[in-house]
Amino acid sequence: MAHMEAIENFEAARKCLQTSLEKSTAIASALDESGSRLELLNQRFRSLEDATSVQKCSLVDIGDHIDTVLCSAAAVLKVFEAVHELEESFLAHPTCDLCTYISNTKKLEEALKLLTDNSRLVLGWLHGVFEFLLDKTITNERCVLNVRKSLRILQELKVMEEGARGDGGLLTSAFDRLETEFHRLLMENTLPDSVTHKLQAIVERLHANHRLDKCKSIYVEVRGMNARKCAESIDLSYLEMPTAEFEDLHVIGSYIDQWGQHLELAVKHLLEIEYKLCSNVFEKIGQETWMECFAKIAIDTGILSFLQFGSNVAASKNDPIKLLKLLDIFRVLDGLRLKFNQLFNGKACEEIRIVTKDLVNGVVNGAGEIFWQLPAQVKLLRPSSPPTDGSVPRVVSFVTDYCNQLLGDTYRPHLTQVLKIHISWRKEVYEEGIVFTQIYNIIKEIAVNLDAWSKAYEDITLSCLFMMNNHCHFYNLRGTAVGNLMGDSWLRAHEEYKDYYAALYLRNSWENLVPILVVRKDLLSSSVTAQDFVQRLNAFNVAFDERYKKQSNWAISDEVLRENICKHLVEGIVPTYRAYVKNYSLSIENDAKHIKYSAQILENMIRSLFQPKLSKYGRIKQTDLIGKLKYASKQFRSTLNAL
Template sequence: MEHLIQTRDLLKTTLHQSTQLDSQIHQTTTNLSRINHTIHSSKSQIANTACISAIHHHLHRALPPVSAVFNVYQMVEELESILSDHQPFPNLHHHLSLIKKFRQALSLLTNTSKLAILWVEDINTTMADIDNIYHSNVSKTLRILKQLHGYEERSFSKHGTLGVAFENLKHEFTNLLIDNSFPIQVPSSLFSSGDDESDVFDPIPEALPLSIVENLQDIVSCFACNNLMDVCILDYIKIRGTIVNRSLEGIDLDYLDITLTEFDSVQEIEGYIDEWGRHLEFVVKHVLELEYTLCANVFGKYIEVNALTDCFYKTAIQSGIQGFIKFANTVTKCKKEAIKLFKLLEIFAILNNLRQDFNIIFGGKNPCSEIQSQTRDLIKKVVNGACEIFRDLTSQVNLQRLTDPPPDGTVPRLVIFVTEYANELLDDDYRFELEQVLKIQSSWDNESKFTNGLVYIEVQNIMKSLELNLETWAKRYDDVSLSCIFLMNTSCYLSKHLKGTKLGDLMGESWINKHEVHVQYYTSLYLQKSWGKIKIQAMSNERNKIKGFNDVFDDVYKKQSEWVVCDRDLRWKTCEKIMEVVIPIYKSLVESGDTRSPNRFSPNKYVKYSVETLENMLTSMFRSKLDKYGSSNKSTTLIGKIKNVVVGSFSPTSTVT
């Protein structure tokens, strides 16, 4: 029993202990939950503490750039306020200085904010898992920095501070050009014939005053530093192109649009070629060179060569330079004739004189390469055309041999033309240009050796062919006396008119003397063939010697009444020699009377002329219609007209006499 009681007491004690233990266990569980929460909280705090410790280094480096950004922004705001209230005029340099400072401040703001953004972004990335006020402030700071970083770009917008400033600066650039650009005054020499010794261009002033050019340079420099060159280049081309166009308004350049074909003569535009040369020289040496220099001065330091070339070209094209090239091409297309050679040489001389100028102002690449190509093509046409005509001159003279000589025995128009033409070719200017042309073509043909003095050689060949023509023509006359008149005229012309000329010097003194001897020889031969036998023929009339004389004289006089001796002195001497033969015979017949007459002293009914009448008839022989019915002073005009006719006819498709 006692054992059971002990067991019961043990159980009670155990139960009580179990209850206490359960209570303790429950309390322990609660404590453990609280401890676990505390541990988790501690872990979070420990983690935040570790994160802040980790970004401390980044914060230390980011704070100075961020602080610098806000300091720079403060300076930007101050400069922006000043610039917004300032205009380029009247103090351009101060305005440009403000723009420069503002631009530098913006650039500094952009660069500083860029560096600050990099540091703050690192901090922001590190604090991505932290949800507290620090992370929020960092994100806000980052947004502000990014806005400041784009401030420079926004300033260049149309309504931005720099956008407005550059728009005002562009207006100032335009106003400076418009207010100080004036058309060049056309020299009076461009309206004259161009033959006066005083025919020189007046000095051309500078395109713009130096102070204005310097202001333009400063503005361009400002635009260049901000990559805005296109803004002022477009305005420059428009304004200066208009000035170039206005500079030429006083010159009538309508002739540049003339079109001719290979069937048209160059004489139709001969007068325009002289104008073309003077006008082109004025355009290139004064208008375009002035524009080239101005363009280089304003933009040369700030843009590339190709851009500078393009700017000048677009300005220069307003001068109509391509129209000048087109007109010269028109000349090369005209009918191939002798006079065209001189015009081609004149064009070559002008282009050659302007060659260096062309190389300077149009020496760049595109788009000036178009002008270069057109000019080279023109020079090629001029050189080849001139050489072709020159080398064909002798054959053209030979072709004239097939024609008939003048029916009145005068000097053929071809002789007058060829000799004057050859003298022109031998003129120093034409000869030099022709030699240049021949040498150039020789180099194009890769000829190893060029023959010097080719012009002299060819002219001598032309004269030899001309002399052969004269011999051939003289043989075509049926009447030997007329053949003599013809050879008298031509030999007199060649000896008298070429003496002392370049052609006469080339042919030589012996050649001149030869033709002087020919004049005397054919004059004597003419007298012999026409009047030498008049006495015998007159005496052969047994019934009436005076009647026989009259018959012979009338026949000869009538036949030769249309013949002409061109040279006045030669004509007088010839008539004088005829009178020396005829008058004595006639006087003797009249004074002796007719033995068959019933009244020896009565007038002979066959006496048709008085001695004085006969003398007047003989002295009036061999005169041209101009001499007979008009003033002899007009002979020069006649020769000029003859020359014009011959010049127009001396071509591969026609012949002249």
């Protein structure tokens, strides 16, 4: 049943459409015919004017001319009737049959233009004919009838002329409805590919009648609103952060990855769609028009806010971390370079291009300036003091990790590209390997700093521990980008220095502790008194406590090195101590008050030395790591600012 009803509805719609098309065709034919007749009228009336002006024509000839004028006036009336017939088609909304509606709108335009061009002219002709006939004494019945007919037509034309203004209002109303339909189609179709041909037809019709500005405003308003909604679906609040907050790159840096992802999303999955849609909808109007619409939509989407965020990073204080962040920004911009060139190449996008160019300049110049100054930054750290615990200075760890990042696959290609651009802007020639040379100079300056810092310790033992720690740190760079750059001989040298300073530390600090407990074999007899055992044990306790107290605040960062040092101390001290305590216990029965530590406790105390500072849960605090990074970066930045 429902199927039959659907077929009947479809058949009714088909017949309605066919009738509408036939009617439109008939009206079009009438307009064409009227136009031809009016042109013929124009030619004949010139001869009528000539005849009446010199009054050389016969009344019969004049009558023929009058007949021509009256016929042409009737043609004008026929056009008026066609206009009124079109009125009916404009009572329906364009939604019903947009193609027919637009076609009828075009016919109405042509009809009104024809009337505008000819109705006043015909009225003038009829006035002339009427006055001419009134001036003559006419007894010819045919002429009298023509006079009366001209009078009636004159009156009807006056009424029709006034109605033409009203029909002009009808055309305006039709355009208003087309604009409303344009707005509806855009609102109801988030991705209006399926209705693009309808949008194009409306745009073309409105453009032909000087109503394109309103059409563009509607388009930008609706598509801009759609773009903003898409942008608002993700959190972009960081784009509006105060400029002052950009000075802490450890905070702002966490947003740069988001920024890159969001910018790529906005360009490739939002603006590119809007670009293609603008091009399709306004294709027949011209590139300048649709590029103007697209530029406004792009700005509504927030593209300038994205670019300003990058510019704020580039304008912040110089910091080694800033170099990495600038390279992150450059990587994003370079990846989107072709898209930017495609989307923003028109005159209407000039503001976007200018802001983008300023951002690229800030990124390239900022990154280049920081990179060239890195060795000098390290050198300026030389007067600073080394760590009190003899560990690897935070700035040394920071710089080596930093250099590894610069040499890694993530940053080195973009750093190389940035330097090539920066050098070309300075009219200089880029030399291959310049990145490696600069990193080599940085590491060389660190080595010189370590020699200077080691001399700042008053305790030679702590100085040895410090050098042992740092040579171990450099040896552990084997397999990293920096280690590969510096080479095997450099790494082996640091391994040898590490072992050398480890032996020197053990000898200077702990070697004279064990002899306190050693009793020559020839004295192990009854001649050795209990008092001798007690004195030696007390002396050992004092010496051990002194070393343990002082070195309990020292640190060995590398776990393997720390375990090896503790192992050497345990193997060198504990067996001798255990044997001495055993002999003491045999010699002095039931007197353990002088035995301060058991052998196991002594071993545990030794193994607890040189540990990194722990939280209450036994792990290195994350805040401590962040603090170290901030401190090292701050040291580095302060030297950069001093340059």
